[in-house]
Amino acid sequence: MTQKSDARREDLKARLVSAARARIQSSGLGGLRARDITADAGCALGALYTVFADLDDLVLHVNSGTLAELGAVLRTAAAGALGPEETLKALARAYLAFASENRMLWAALFEHRMAPGVPVPEWHLAEHAVLIQYLVEPLALLGAPSQNEDLLPRARAIFSAVHGIVAISLEARFIGLAPPVLERELLNFVDVLVSGLKSRH
Amino acid sequence: MTQKSDARREDLKARLVSAARARIQSSGLGGLRARDITADAGCALGALYTVFADLDDLVLHVNSGTLAELGAVLRTAAAGALGPEETLKALARAYLAFASENRMLWAALFEHRMAPGVPVPEWHLAEHAVLIQYLVEPLALLGAPSQNEDLLPRARAIFSAVHGIVAISLEARFIGLAPPVLERELLNFVDVLVSGLKSRH
DNA sequence: CTCCGTTTCTGAACAGCGTTCATTTTTTTC
């Protein structure tokens, strides 16, 4: 009977992911220690490596959860908007809000690097790709029908642009933008973008 | 006579920065080891800490040099362009080219994090800010004169957007964009942006 | 209930890291 055994394994996995998530939330990805996680999860140090390949693997699973939450937030934001322009704005607003409210978890999505030579697993790349998908429909409604073929690169570019604005501001690398100014500037940016898209056909 | 002594100090500093630069270039910021750097520079492990406070300090100086190079590249790109629209495109192209050709050094500019609680020194923040300055003039030429007051936030937003597109593509986090497609999409993005800016006054 | 093969869990041990500092070596001064 490996049923009980599997259940214990899954429980341990869940406790480790949740402990790692809490640590990232409070100390950031850089403050993550295997010893802290296992202490919080109530298991031995070595137990971590019976369930995950290494810390990277664990972080990937934390990020997986974060992406699911972020995806849900974006979905409801898009669902509540009226036109394509409003949808794009709502998505940008929701992305900014999520990043602000879950700063460390969101930062971990993009700060994390695999060990040298190890590629990010396919299933996790696919989870990232979902973020872009929400942009495709409003963009299709905005652009000329003939352009609908290569809409994915454009959606990715626009996501990246919005992400860049949010990322550089929240990381306070340059002189930081105060949050209300940031939101105003971000929405203005989307406005300009939409104006540009409309005026090109 | 502390003149000779100072000269030796400066020489050691230069050798360490150059060795660290080479290591980042070949192995990335994550592959940087104090022992490797000091071995390459031909000095003892402890010598590093007689000239720099810690590894972060050394990385800051490497990044300082990279920013100077990048700044020079952007300056000449902007100087060779005709109108404001062409200037913006030239800047985007130059930024992408620099990032592609100096991937690891460029990535180190944004990957690097100070130790927790330690802020990035003011002088280094100022060096980052220079990047944005090149955008202000062409944006001023494009926009209505009345808007010239709060042009800096807009310049920062546009820089961040371009940076985001380049960053997410080069880091291959999502399914990677092939380089020629990336350049096409980036320039198209600038086109849309300029169209939007023009159509708004 | 008892036994024993199997599986699971454990934490001491290991290699590697950034950083320090007592010691040695070099330089400067008289």
Add this chain to the structure above:
DNA sequence: GAAAAAAATGAACGCTGTTCAGAAACGGAG
């Protein structure tokens, strides 16, 4: 040239992620 001051050294420290020999818990047979 000798004494004082300064600079350079690398072994040692504390911390890291990861491993693995051994301990503990489990599960079915007698």
